[in-house]
Amino acid sequence: MAVGLTLIFGVMRVVNFAHGDMMVWGMYLAFVLATRAGLDPYLAFPVCAVALFALGVVVQRGLVDPIIEAPHEMQILLMLGVALVLENTALLIFGPEPARVRSPLARLAWEVGPLYVDVARLVTFAVAVVLTLALSLFLYRTDLGRLIRASADNHYGALVIGADVRRIYATAFGIGAACVGAAGALVSPILPFQPPTGLSLSVTSFNIVIIGGMGSLVGAFIGGLLVSVAESLGAVFLRPSLKELFSFSLLIVILLFRPAGLFGKRTP
Amino acid sequence: MWAAALAVAVLLALPAVLSGYAVTIFILIFFYAFLAQAWNVVGGYAGQLSAGHAAFVGVGGYTAALLFERGVTPWIGMFAGGALAAVLGAIIGYLGFRFGLRGFYFVLLTVAFAEICRILASNVEAVGGAVGLYITFTGNPRQFQFQDQRAYYYIALALMLLATGVTALIERRRFGIYLTAIREDETACEALGVDVLKYKLLAMIVSSFLAGLGGTFYAFQNFSLQPGAVFGIPLSVEIVIRPIIGGAGTLLGPILGSFILTPLGEVSRSYFGQSGLHGAHLIVYGVLLVAVVLFLPQGAYPYLRKLLSRRNIA
Numbered sequence: 001m002a003v004g005l006t007l008i009f010g011v012m013r014v015v016n017f018a019h020g021d022m023m024v025w026g027m028y029l030a031f032v033l034a035t036r037a038g039l040d041p042y043l044a045f046p047v048c049a050v051a052l053f054a055l056g057v058v059v060q061r062g063l064v065d066p067i068i069e070a071p072h073e074m075q076i077l078l079m080l081g082v083a084l085v086l087e088n089t090a091l092l093i094f095g096p097e098p099a100r101v102r103s104p105l106a107r108l109a110w111e112v113g114p115l116y117v118d119v120a121r122l123v124t125f126a127v128a129v130v131l132t133l134a135l136s137l138f139l140y141r142t143d144l145g146r147l148i149r150a151s152a153d154n155h156y157g158a159l160v161i162g163a164d165v166r167r168i169y170a171t172a173f174g175i176g177a178a179c180v181g182a183a184g185a186l187v188s189p190i191l192p193f194q195p196p197t198g199l200s201l202s203v204t205s206f207n208i209v210i211i212g213g214m215g216s217l218v219g220a221f222i223g224g225l226l227v228s229v230a231e232s233l234g235a236v237f238l239r240p241s242l243k244e245l246f247s248f249s250l251l252i253v254i255l256l257f258r259p260a261g262l263f264g265k266r267t268p
Numbered sequence: 269m270w271a272a273a274l275a276v277a278v279l280l281a282l283p284a285v286l287s288g289y290a291v292t293i294f295i296l297i298f299f300y301a302f303l304a305q306a307w308n309v310v311g312g313y314a315g316q317l318s319a320g321h322a323a324f325v326g327v328g329g330y331t332a333a334l335l336f337e338r339g340v341t342p343w344i345g346m347f348a349g350g351a352l353a354a355v356l357g358a359i360i361g362y363l364g365f366r367f368g369l370r371g372f373y374f375v376l377l378t379v380a381f382a383e384i385c386r387i388l389a390s391n392v393e394a395v396g397g398a399v400g401l402y403i404t405f406t407g408n409p410r411q412f413q414f415q416d417q418r419a420y421y422y423i424a425l426a427l428m429l430l431a432t433g434v435t436a437l438i439e440r441r442r443f444g445i446y447l448t449a450i451r452e453d454e455t456a457c458e459a460l461g462v463d464v465l466k467y468k469l470l471a472m473i474v475s476s477f478l479a480g481l482g483g484t485f486y487a488f489q490n491f492s493l494q495p496g497a498v499f500g501i502p503l504s505v506e507i508v509i510r511p512i513i514g515g516a517g518t519l520l521g522p523i524l525g526s527f528i529l530t531p532l533g534e535v536s537r538s539y540f541g542q543s544g545l546h547g548a549h550l551i552v553y554g555v556l557l558v559a560v561v562l563f564l565p566q567g568a569y570p571y572l573r574k575l576l577s578r579r580n581i582a
Contacts, residue, residue: 063558063562066562067561067562067565073315073317073371074561074565076317076371076372076375077508077512077557077561078557078558078561078562080505080509080554080557081553081554081555081556081557081558081561082554082558083554084505084550084551084553084554084557085551085554085555085558086554087550088548088550088551088554089551092548092551199501203379203383203501206376206379210373210376242387242391244383244387245384245387245388248380248383248384248387249384251376251380252363252377252380252381252384255367255369255373255376255377255380256363256367256369257367
């Protein structure tokens, strides 16, 4: 899901505070599909991706587009407002109880030597890798992908060569949101969730993106690994409740000494 | 000037005719207006969007509450809390400004510090851990505790006026002009020889000191402090959203914002909360925030003033 964020930010320099909340919507969608239609979340994730793509395009077209030229702060605040609406609409509809999607896959485990490997986690990880690869192929090998990167690099230049920058932005925002939707559906059997989860998810994915490097897909991926390893080590050696301390300390250090992130090329 | 004096006189007289519930809402209005005004110094005038002001409230509240347990009256603890909050503000400000973090990066830095404070506070048993701190009620005014809610009303009012006075003072001096100049164009400011780092840092210290004072009020009005409530992101959002909606970087914007949002939030919270629909007030906040950003990016106060002056001319 950090991949989605890095796409949105990389292309449009719009900070999407509603990211985590969009992910929670992806989770609830998977939840509804699983309980009402009996669809396994591992099969339902494309549906969630499409739905979130639509949501992303609507938010971009209706809200972000009119103020794309405004200072960064205004966009942060705008997305904060969207995040508040999304989170609390979820709270109104689904209530505050934590939800969890059941999937037969989530109960399986493979024995690999002395270790038990959770099949559900493995599948999630594999899909995440595939999605990241597909996304980078898309960005680097297709015309639309090249246009997205061109608009990110130079808004004005892209306009000059005749690109429909508004449409490209909407697509990029949609794809970013779609990644989040897919990610939400995929982790819904592993992670119990409730509406306020969105906020902490947003914060975590910002951590990942900043640490990995804004606008870099590889960075987002490695940043994700780094943050989760740091948090698990922290949980093992200290107390589980202290684990976030590590990722936040890491974030501060990176912000101060390498604000472009570990894999970012541009200086902010 | 006369209008301001009249407004203060009305507010002073108001508790005599208000019901208990209305007094409580006014306390919240003043208190949040006070915090919003504190934020306004650094966020509005200097344009440094801090999303971690809850950290200062928390540090201030915890300091006063811990000192109170050791027999120090909160009337002194309040200033100790403010001072500690100012130290934290100076550290965050120095790191952020010295390393040139702007915009979104500064926002993240402040959030990260506030979250670290929250995690530490909920894990260190000496400060109450995840349960937080509870203050035993004595009802002794010397211990910042009052039987009568109206006492809190006047203190909250005084805090709001204090912060507004400080802001007005800053606005009229060279300091305030520097801050506005930094907000509008930092690079040009630096080129003209303004010590940008120094003034941003000063703004941050003033702002965090005031927010720290607010922490004591929070602690001794609620008689409890929970890490999630005083250090958490939701409180920071409450603090930021008022000046933005009212008009950041204006003297009366944060107050107007609080007078609009606090009653709205409280009423929708209690109205929808009764029917089991939680979070409705936050939807209202979110919609208002989106609307203000799209249609009134300067905030409500500058818009109102324009409206009024146009009518006077016509």
